[in-house]
Amino acid sequence: LAKTTQPISMDSYEGQEVNITCSHNNIATNDYITWYQQFPSQGPRFIIQGYKTKVTNEVASLFIPADRKSSTLSLPRVSLSDTAVYYCLVGGMFSGGYNKLIFGAGTRLAVHP
């Protein structure tokens, strides 16, 4: 299973764009990249998932370069409510046919007024 490396913490201010970069040098061909958001005392919330290039939804954008060894989660115009821990994960279907997620420590994003 590929490991990921992301900053332990980041600070931003309301209205700014936040980019969180994740390194996954050993990503496998069949691995997808998934980002989750977690608030205190809640379960992780799926944000976005992609395989290559750029993916955008109503919440965020995910940029994946051609070599797929890193990815960047982009949160446009953050608000105080975006203060949370963000997890980057890579994985896909394995020979066993399922995908147990391996979480790192995540990035603690603090948005200030």
Added chain:
Amino acid sequence: DTGVSQNPRHKITKRGQNVTFRCDPISEHNRLYWYRQTLGQGPEFLTYFQNEAQLEKSRLLSDRFSAERPKGSFSTLEIQRTEQGDSAMYLCASSLAGTKNQETQYFGPGTRLLVL
């Protein structure tokens, strides 16, 4: 609400007691996962069900832990003879297996266990 639900949300118990948690996955999701999360750490995989079959158990799941998913719908996680080290957030996630590699797991709100 059609998301993953877990009950109870909080549980306080004394050391040595047994506890049981329940997870109701998203309807028609055939895969169900249990994770455990301690303070300041990311969730750790415990076990996985494909329909009613338990296909993998982590080494974290000692013999005091047992999980079931009768009829492939809801799941229960039981901890016998609880220890203080069992204090954690227990998370359930479900997904729908597709024909491609892509799979998205959706998490419930978790059950926070405190063992005194």
